[in-house]
Amino acid sequence: MAPMTPLKERFILGVPLAVLALTMVAVPVMIFGDDGLARHRRLRAQLDAQRQENVRLARQLIQLRAEFDAFASDPRARERAVRESIGWVRPDEVIVEVPTGAVRAR
Numbered sequence: 001m002a003p004m005t006p007l008k009e010r011f012i013l014g015v016p017l018a019v020l021a022l023t024m025v026a027v028p029v030m031i032f033g034d035d036g037l038a039r040h041r042r043l044r045a046q047l048d049a050q051r052q053e054n055v056r057l058a059r060q061l062i063q064l065r066a067e068f069d070a071f072a073s074d075p076r077a078r079e080r081a082v083r084e085s086i087g088w089v090r091p092d093e094v095i096v097e098v099p100t101g102a103v104r105a106r
Contacts, residue, residue, distance in 0.1 A: 004012070049064050070077040082088045089095060 029036075067077075071081065079088075
């Protein structure tokens with residue numbers, strides 16, 4: 001095998017050292033920069049919040065499906081919903097209004 005020239009020796013030693021130096025600078029910049037660890041933490045927090053919201057909405061969906069099933073099969077549930085939403089009363093019922101926060105006479 002032919003002996004290496006000094007230029008070839010420098011190249012063989014210099015390239016890995018240059019890559020190592022570049023890596024030692026680039027990796028911390030990428031980790032601690034705006035798109036590094038801080039962004040990862042923000043995205044993780046956002047993901048956790050979104051998962052909690054999904055759980056809340058899944059529970060709400062179950063509740064709404066149960067109400068829908070009750071409306072579809074139970075006439076009393078439909079009547080109760082109409083009474084609560086628009087204040088419907090039957091013709092034979094008497095409405096008594098009680099004022100709230102009325103001042104009492106002494």
